[in-house]
Amino acid sequence: MLIDVRNIDGKPVDFSFDENVDINLPSGVTGARVSVRGNVCRRDNSLYIVKGNIDAVLAPQCDRCLKPFELSISVELDEVYGEEPDEDGEIWLVSDKTIDLKPAVSADIVLALPMRLLCREDCKGLCPKCGHDLNEGDCGCDRGYVNPQFEKLLNMFDDQK
Ligand SMILES: [Zn+2]
Numbered sequence: 001m002l003i004d005v006r007n008i009d010g011k012p013v014d015f016s017f018d019e020n021v022d023i024n025l026p027s028g029v030t031g032a033r034v035s036v037r038g039n040v041c042r043r044d045n046s047l048y049i050v051k052g053n054i055d056a057v058l059a060p061q062c063d064r065c066l067k068p069f070e071l072s073i074s075v076e077l078d079e080v081y082g083e084e085p086d087e088d089g090e091i092w093l094v095s096d097k098t099i100d101l102k103p104a105v106s107a108d109i110v111l112a113l114p115m116r117l118l119c120r121e122d123c124k125g126l127c128p129k130c131g132h133d134l135n136e137g138d139c140g141c142d143r144g145y146v147n148p149q150f151e152k153l154l155n156m157f158d159d160q161k
């Protein structure tokens, strides 16, 4: 996702990329198929304004059942690149007269992801005892959590019998 900026002036120049990008997730790195379409133009001599759209398809691990699932993300691309770093760190650096879109694109995708990555809203997850995928049916484990206080109470009733 490299753009040579030497011939870019105030007139927007279109670009499009289709590439695999590694996305860093808390659960690990996952590959994403990414399409980026947009344009870039120069402003104030040393700034480059990049605008466009990112469409990504990735296969993250479900937070509950740990199986990879397909997730499509669409997000706007709106970045500023410059030859000099700015104090606020809001400008991505141009190096060797080249913009590398990849770091910005992968950061935008991570920001657009939902808080919880679930293969489906009602994913039942894994049995905490045997690890069975509960979406595929019950494993028969007794997963009931018995509160120790409640257990005492139950024993009390037993004693009364
Ligand atoms: Zn799941």
Ligand SMILES: [Zn+2]
Residues within 6 Å of the ligand: 127, 128, 129, 130, 131, 132, 139, 140, 141
């Ligand atoms: Zn089980």
